[in-house]
Amino acid sequence: MPQTTIYVAPRLAGTHENPPPAVRAVDLARLFGRSPALAGVSVTVEMGRMVALVGPNGAGKTTLLRILATALRPSFGALHIDGVDALRRPEIVRTRVAYLPHATGHYDDLSAEENLRFAATMLGWGATEAGPVVRDALDEVGLTPVARDRVRSFSAGMRKRLALARLLVARPSLVLLDEPHASLDGDGMALVDRLLERWHEVGITVIVASHQSERVARLADATLRLDGGLVAELSGSGIQADLSWPSASGAPVPAGVDR
């Protein structure tokens, strides 16, 4: 079984003695038009923990992950990643977060290797370093035999594997995964589980949203259940969340939220 190196973001200056939480979100809310996808989530995740994010369709899992990844700005609330204000300094947060979204984000007319080399360059790897890093990542996800094939010919599962390889090329302190098991066969699902374990082992914080809740909860330190854009339930260790609502901070109540 290939074992590629897991690269980890270095600790930020001044955080060795007393590390800040990996995620500190206060009253995060996001409206799309007038309807709230996220209605005021306050959650703190300690560094190095793995959290399973579960909930029914429309619970706000993807919206929360996109906000944590800085792909989406919240309508209200505050967010710190590794102690960095993600709303004011997203460019710093992006050096520390690796995100696997629903859409895999590949270029169809490039090969798997070219897609990954492009990602490696964008993630700061020099030309000479990128080669072995890309080869190892492709090997880890089992795409070496098709490395030179264009992504246009790939199945959904192969695209997902390539997206996982892109996470291996990153140097994160926080990994966010949105339905990583979707589209994958048995081997692919085992690959995801193996990667989750390895990220956890090296101290990377992992938040994984999945409908395979039992599978993910088995690996995770904690489970956070969202429903209707709010935290509905919390279990496990290394995470705190505000289940009272409206929260004590007095944040504005998004229109349309009723609880």
Add this chain to the structure above:
Amino acid sequence: MSVLRRGAATALAIARKDALSELRGRQASGSTLFFAALVLLLFGFALGPDSRRLTEAAPGLLWLAIVFGGLLTVARLHQLEVEDGAMEQLALYPVDRRAIYAGKALAGAVAMLALGAVLLPVVAILYAIPIGSAWLPLITTVALGAVGFAAVGTAYAGLTVRMRAREVMLPLLMLPIVAPLLLAAVKATTVALNGDPFGELGAWLQLLAAFDIVMLVAGAGTYGFLLED
């Protein structure tokens, strides 16, 4: 790696990626070229067989064909990013947004320069214009025009790429902005073809260069906001 080197590496990686996609998606680039050539041919039919009139109109027709082809090119370079959610991924890379803009604009400028280089001889043949002695000022004009058009087009394609009516919105928003460029490029082309009898070519080329610089600076400054959701 210094900030400048990192920015250059980012821009070149994006331009290379776009160029590879463009070259491999031959149907798209081929149809753009065919469309631009067809524009030249149809305008030729519309103006009739009067060779003097065709010669006089040739610089304007050349630039109209380049503009129409360029619109398709810059739109397609951004369409690549929308397919499979690549735009979000691009926005999340920890790189300077100005470098992303520079890469996309570079890819657009190279594609448009190639389009112009192909259309120049097409115009010469269709409208019987001798361009032999004027090739250097003509290529310079096309290069400066391509950079300016790509500078504006990249910013506006970034703005419209997520819109439903992007095919309509891109030309609607962009064409008024590139009107000064079109004017200067047509004038420079006319002067170059006439042998620059009054020595005014330099002024038109300077105007084009100034337009390019202003639009590149404005585009680089605003493009980052367009990537935000």
